[in-house]
Amino acid sequence: MEKTPALILAPLPDFLMQPLLAAHVCHDYFHAADKAALLAQVGGEIRAIVMAGGSVAPVPLLEQLPRLEIMSVFGVGYDGVPVDWCKAHGIRVTNTPDVLTEDVADTASALVLMTSRQLIAANRFLHAGSWLKGAFPLAHALHGKLAGIVGLGRIGKAIARRLEAHGMRIAYHGRTQQDVGWEYHASLTELARAVDYLVVACPGGAATKHLINAEVLAALGSKGTLINIARGSVVDEGALISALQNGTIRGAGLDVFENEPQVPEALLQCANAVLLPHLGSGTHETRAAMARLVVENLAAHFSGQPLLTPVC
């Protein structure tokens, strides 16, 4: 079968690039020194785009690809894809839901444990030889505490199940109340006021930009901790840094940032923040399953079969 031309918008792992190269003529837009020249040369032929969850495909770029048929996202979050524009232009979009849910939920519950029990600081304490001089300070228990999930979707529910196993109570906020046994808060600020841990697991994009702002952080309060495994854009990072510096909230556990991989120096300096380099789904097993979905969605499209995991 003839290889279809594809534009690669993100740095992709070898275990994804190899099957892509077997089925497509891949043009590496991400690493291209002269992106405009690459588009002028091959833009007219491109029929597929492959990108990562965190990457962005702006409309002006897509307008230069008149034969584009499908965009396959290596991730569940597709906030970098102009979905309405794609729908209007008949371009299919796929993502990689479900296969990453358990790993991302593990990461969120690990952040809850690391922040509550001060495990990162305790590890540093022992490595520094400080145990010989005295005991590590007491931390905070999880059991009996209330966790508020912002965005009770696939990942949010998996997080809730894990936190229940730690003896925590669960509440949640989203645009709609769901048929679940957990307490619903129509107001995000009221949820923040009620909980000890506010765990963000909603999609990124314009609709949720800076949903977690200074008002929500003030409501979370000095005994509250913010956990974000969703997207950096959901949290007003400037407001968060001030809240961490001033003790407005007790701490934060973050896997995602507004301008990755750049993390503000002021946030790096916050001893009450546990910071991870966007590794939520970063296991061999899950990334391999995600890669298979990317490849199989493209194969399904170009052989006229139904898409496995369509966004639109």
Ligand code: NAP
């Ligand atoms: P999902 O099943 O679609 O769940 C999203 C949830 O967010 C839904 O329950 C939805 O409920 C809620 N939501 C949507 N808009 C909202 C808003 N404006 N305010 C509050 N809640 C809102 O998605 P998922 O598979 O759980 O993934 C969730 C997100 O996790 C992804 O979009 C991605 O950004 C992030 N993620 C991060 C990593 C990582 O490595 N850190 C990995 C994978 C995914 P309602 O419709 O009722 O509002």
